[in-house]
Amino acid sequence: MGKKRTDVLRGTLDLLILKALALEPLHGVGVSQRITQITSGAFRVSFGSLFPSLHHMEEKGWVEAEWRASENNRRAKYYGLTSSGRAQLRAEERDWSQVVKIMTAAVESA
Amino acid sequence: MPGRIASFFRNLLRKRAVEQALDDELQSAVELLTQEKMREGLSHPAARRQALIALGGVEQVKEQVRDSRTGAFLDSLLQDLRFALRQMQRSPGFALSAVLILALGIAANVIVFGVLQALVLRSLDLPHAEQVMTLQPKDAGPFVSHPEVCDVRDGNSVFSAVAVYEFQDFGLEANGVTRPVWGAEVSGQYFEVVGIKPFLGRLLERADDDHPGASEAAVISWSAWQSDFGADPNVVGTTVRIDKHPYTIVGVAPEGFRGTEKIAQLDIFVPIANEASLDGFSWLESRSYRNLFSIVRIKDGVTTPQAQAELNAIATRIARQYPKDEEGLALKLARPGMIGDFMGGPARGFLAGVMGLAGIVLLAACANLGSLFAARTADRAKEIAIRMALGSSRWRILRQLLVEAFVISILGGALACGLAWMALTGLASWHPPTRYPLRLFFVMPQPSLILMAFLISVAAGVIFGLMPLRQIFKADPNDTIKSGGGQFAAGRRWALRDALLAAQIALCCVTVTAAFVSLRGLGRAMTMDLGFNPKNVLLTQFDLSQAAYTGEAADHFQRQLLEKVSQIPGVEAAGYSNTTPLSGDTFVSAVFSQQSSDFRPSNKAFYAYNYDISPGYLTAAGTCLLAGRDVSFADTAKTPPVAIVNQEFARRLFHSEHAIGRYFKDRDGVSIQIVGIVADGKQFTLAEDPEAAAFFPISQKATTSTAIVVRTRRDTADMVAALRGVILDLDRAVPIRELGPWNTALALSFFPCQVATVALGVFGAFGLLLSIAGTFGLASYTVSKRLRGLSIRVALGAQAKQILSAALGRMLILLASGSAVGILLGVAASRILSAIVYQASAQDPFVLAAVVFTLLLTGSMSVAGPVRRVLYIDPANLLREQ
Numbered sequence: 001m002g003k004k005r006t007d008v009l010r011g012t013l014d015l016l017i018l019k020a021l022a023l024e025p026l027h028g029v030g031v032s033q034r035i036t037q038i039t040s041g042a043f044r045v046s047f048g049s050l051f052p053s054l055h056h057m058e059e060k061g062w063v064e065a066e067w068r069a070s071e072n073n074r075r076a077k078y079y080g081l082t083s084s085g086r087a088q089l090r091a092e093e094r095d096w097s098q099v100v101k102i103m104t105a106a107v108e109s110a
Numbered sequence: 111m112p113g114r115i116a117s118f119f120r121n122l123l124r125k126r127a128v129e130q131a132l133d134d135e136l137q138s139a140v141e142l143l144t145q146e147k148m149r150e151g152l153s154h155p156a157a158r159r160q161a162l163i164a165l166g167g168v169e170q171v172k173e174q175v176r177d178s179r180t181g182a183f184l185d186s187l188l189q190d191l192r193f194a195l196r197q198m199q200r201s202p203g204f205a206l207s208a209v210l211i212l213a214l215g216i217a218a219n220v221i222v223f224g225v226l227q228a229l230v231l232r233s234l235d236l237p238h239a240e241q242v243m244t245l246q247p248k249d250a251g252p253f254v255s256h257p258e259v260c261d262v263r264d265g266n267s268v269f270s271a272v273a274v275y276e277f278q279d280f281g282l283e284a285n286g287v288t289r290p291v292w293g294a295e296v297s298g299q300y301f302e303v304v305g306i307k308p309f310l311g312r313l314l315e316r317a318d319d320d321h322p323g324a325s326e327a328a329v330i331s332w333s334a335w336q337s338d339f340g341a342d343p344n345v346v347g348t349t350v351r352i353d354k355h356p357y358t359i360v361g362v363a364p365e366g367f368r369g370t371e372k373i374a375q376l377d378i379f380v381p382i383a384n385e386a387s388l389d390g391f392s393w394l395e396s397r398s399y400r401n402l403f404s405i406v407r408i409k410d411g412v413t414t415p416q417a418q419a420e421l422n423a424i425a426t427r428i429a430r431q432y433p434k435d436e437e438g439l440a441l442k443l444a445r446p447g448m449i450g451d452f453m454g455g456p457a458r459g460f461l462a463g464v465m466g467l468a469g470i471v472l473l474a475a476c477a478n479l480g481s482l483f484a485a486r487t488a489d490r491a492k493e494i495a496i497r498m499a500l501g502s503s504r505w506r507i508l509r510q511l512l513v514e515a516f517v518i519s520i521l522g523g524a525l526a527c528g529l530a531w532m533a534l535t536g537l538a539s540w541h542p543p544t545r546y547p548l549r550l551f552f553v554m555p556q557p558s559l560i561l562m563a564f565l566i567s568v569a570a571g572v573i574f575g576l577m578p579l580r581q582i583f584k585a586d587p588n589d590t591i592k593s594g595g596g597q598f599a600a601g602r603r604w605a606l607r608d609a610l611l612a613a614q615i616a617l618c619c620v621t622v623t624a625a626f627v628s629l630r631g632l633g634r635a636m637t638m639d640l641g642f643n644p645k646n647v648l649l650t651q652f653d654l655s656q657a658a659y660t661g662e663a664a665d666h667f668q669r670q671l672l673e674k675v676s677q678i679p680g681v682e683a684a685g686y687s688n689t690t691p692l693s694g695d696t697f698v699s700a701v702f703s704q705q706s707s708d709f710r711p712s713n714k715a716f717y718a719y720n721y722d723i724s725p726g727y728l729t730a731a732g733t734c735l736l737a738g739r740d741v742s743f744a745d746t747a748k749t750p751p752v753a754i755v756n757q758e759f760a761r762r763l764f765h766s767e768h769a770i771g772r773y774f775k776d777r778d779g780v781s782i783q784i785v786g787i788v789a790d791g792k793q794f795t796l797a798e799d800p801e802a803a804a805f806f807p808i809s810q811k812a813t814t815s816t817a818i819v820v821r822t823r824r825d826t827a828d829m830v831a832a833l834r835g836v837i838l839d840l841d842r843a844v845p846i847r848e849l850g851p852w853n854t855a856l857a858l859s860f861f862p863c864q865v866a867t868v869a870l871g872v873f874g875a876f877g878l879l880l881s882i883a884g885t886f887g888l889a890s891y892t893v894s895k896r897l898r899g900l901s902i903r904v905a906l907g908a909q910a911k912q913i914l915s916a917a918l919g920r921m922l923i924l925l926a927s928g929s930a931v932g933i934l935l936g937v938a939a940s941r942i943l944s945a946i947v948y949q950a951s952a953q954d955p956f957v958l959a960a961v962v963f964t965l966l967l968t969g970s971m972s973v974a975g976p977v978r979r980v981l982y983i984d985p986a987n988l989l990r991e992q
Binding site: 049 | 131132134135136138139141142143145146164165166170171174175177178179
């Protein structure tokens with residue numbers, strides 16, 4: 001459901017979150033740090049967008065949440081990708097590279 | 111999908127757990143961020159502060175997460191709803207008055223719309239009613255003559271059926287009892303036009319109407335079958351007597367069919383071919399005797415313009431063929447059901463006017479509520495500021511206020527539905543004061559009205575709910591909280607609500623002016639000179655043809671009756687005529703000058719109302735004979751024709767009132783000598799300009815239609831009994847339809863005027879009520895907001911006058927300017943009224959004085975409370991309190 005994304009920003013954020021979670025389950029702050037890391041500090045996601053997105057994905061079944069102890073023994077809510085989350089990630093990656101290809105071609109043609 | 115549905119329910123039902131989890135998650139995020147910052151070398155408090163800044167506020171994030179959840183909208187809507195209901199509980203007075211104000215405003219609209227729908231918008235309840243039309247002669251009444259319709263019937267290719275009908279008052283004798291019933295004489299294709307299936311037996315067919323006496327068949331309505339024939343399944347084939355002539359009932363019409371007039375309820379249908387035997391004289395072949403309503407059905411696939419085009423061609427052909435009677439004939443297709451289309455125009459005009467007033471009242475109610483809401487929003491400025499500071503969006507706050515407005519408007523709408531339902535049910539079962547079978551408001555409350563009420567409530571809710579919009583969007587929480595709330599817009603600058611109040615007062619003035627104009631008009635109509643004096647006069651009307659009298663016999667009966675009636679003790683004067691003024695049964699005919707030799711209608715001098723009267727009628731009716739002589743029984747068919755005319759007649763024909771001994775001609779070219787002059791009077795409606803009238807000796811032209819006028823000194827109740835006794839003594843078969851004081855019989859003439867006055871009076875009263883509520887509300891609000899400032903002024907020694915002008919000066923300016931604009935508007939609008947209400951004029955000084963006085967009175971009443979409060983301010987008390 002909802003594979004098609006017209007909202008580029010929202011789509012980009014979802015893709016980044018899914019990508020961030022691809023390696024291992026993370027808590028909210030972890031996701032934020034991971035995104036900063038994988039975009040070499042270019043993107044800083046505000047928590048006001050991040051948490052709603054995570055909850056939205058949880059409702060859609062792309063991620064699963066689990067409470068466990070953090071690296072320094074604090075309780076935190078960890079989000080991990082489900083199989084439908086992985087499928088969504090692949091789909092969004094494909095869509096994204098298509099968009100990039102098309103846009104690059106369009107921009108360079110001019 | 112199932113996951114989403116599950117989360118929808120989880121979000122709604124397990125709210126607390128979900129909220130707790132969210133809170134935990136964010137707390138843990140804060141801690142994680144704090145630790146991170148501490149690792150960068152900050153102290154715990156500083157790190158925590160940085161963490162909160164990085165997060166962007168725990169509550170704000172929570173709110174954003176909540177908004178992203180499935181069912182978030184519904185959830186917050188429920189919250190708003192609960193909050194709205196709590197708010198209403200907190201101020202039940204406000205809630206109650208708001209709901210009431212709105213309910214009255216909406217009910218007024220729904221009721222007017224209901225009547226409008228029944229009389230104008232809804233078509234007749236027939237199969238394919240959109241194809242059924244009436245032929246409306248241009249620039250004339252609704253009537254056509256029989257030969258005209260026959261020409262249309264036989265010469266067209268666009269109508270599948272063409273028919274005429276005429277209302278008729280029958281004496282129906284069934285099972286040994288004679289009862290007057292209203293019915294119609296209909297032509298052969300009538301039921302083809304109508305297109306209904308009989309409930310029992312058959313309906314009238316073409317063969318029934320082939321020639322006079324072709325059949326003695328009658329069709330009765332379902333309700334007559336129920337009431338007069340006890341729902342007898344074997345009624346078909348029963349013989350009854352209609353005006354003493356035997357008829358056979360051949361069928362029963364389906365339930366709900368009572369003829370093709372929206373406001374008339376007919377019970378029996380007979381072939382029009384038998385007209386001569388029922389009416390006593392024959393007019394079927396006469397082109398000038400226009401007394402029939404027409405009804406046609408357009409063929410499938412033919413458009414109205416096509417039908418109209420062919421109709422025009424036929425009318426032109428008829429006019430060319432019969433120039434004497436049909437000159438200038440033009441027939442227009444119109445919607446049937448309103449006495450042809452005759453009443454359609456005035457009814458539409460009046461109802462549109464009333465609808466406009468109802469709209470104004472609703473607008474005023476909305477303006478009223480809007481300013482109350484704006485004032486309340488101002489009071490709640492602090493609450494709103496705090497909510498914004500806590501992370502609520504402006505849109506969310508606006509939605510909250512809108513929900514409150516909707517709750518009030520929906521409650522108001524529901525109450526309005528109840529009110530309208532009661533009022534419409536009452537109207538539907540109410541019969542206007544007339545001998546005609548009218549049910550003026552054939553209105554049944556319908557589901558569409560509920561929809562209408564709902565739509566109006568929603569619109570009203572939006573209108574007044576959005577009034578505080580500006581306040582919310584310009585509010586700066588920081589400022590508001592600092593300044594302590596209440597100060598925001600409390601009477602410093604001109605606020606939206608001031609404009610609203612002025613507008614509302616102006617609108618209310620319009621309704622008040624309209625009410626006074628029509629009251630004044632009614633007052634004048636009640637006391638004006640009718641040209642006769644109905645006081646202490648009894649009137650009875652019947653048609654002797656229903657007791658099988660014709661010509662000579664009728665004349666003999668009438669004279670005998672007059673003699674007997676004159677001998678009743680207490681009778682001052684008595685006379686009879688074929689009809690009486692303002693009875694609705696009046697006739698006009700063309701008058702030609704003595705020199706005329708061409709009697710085409712276009713060559714006429716004018717039309718005059720015709721009455722056939724007996725000696726003594728003028729005295730009994732109280733019509734003043736100014737000069738000449740009364741008619742006498744010595745005027746007979748063998749003596750030269752004579753007439754008495756009124757002043758207007760003489761003025762129009764001779765340009766002077768010296769008419770005695772002079773002559774005029776009727777449309778048959780007969781010279782008639784004028785032997786008397788009577789005073790002018792009303793003939794057809796109260797609102798008409800003076801009309802010409804001519805009174806002919808009834809002994810020169812016998813008629814069965816009888817109106818007996820008896821001027822009496824005695825108590826009317828005794829007299830009614832005595833009169834009835836005398837008539838029935840002479841012949842028990844005379845079907846007396848009406849016998850009573852003339853004033854009662856005239857009620858129908860005063861009726862439109864009374865309806866208008868009642869309707870406008872109600873709206874006027876309602877408008878006043880609204881303006882009092884609005885003015886009072888705003889004045890007390892202003893005073894209470896500024897009480898502190900005023901107290902300081904009083905403490906510093908300000909005089910009562912200064913205090914008053916400071917507190918309420920603006921209110922008074924608003925009141926005065928609103929009233930001035932309203933009166934001007936009202937005067938303009940009242941011009942429209944003069945069409946319905948006789949002599950209604952807004953330029954009348956009495957009306958203007960009354961309006962101004964009423965407004966002054968209500969204005970001062972509504973500010974009296976707040977003024978008192980201002981004048982009795984005890985500064986010490988107040989300053990201590992705050």
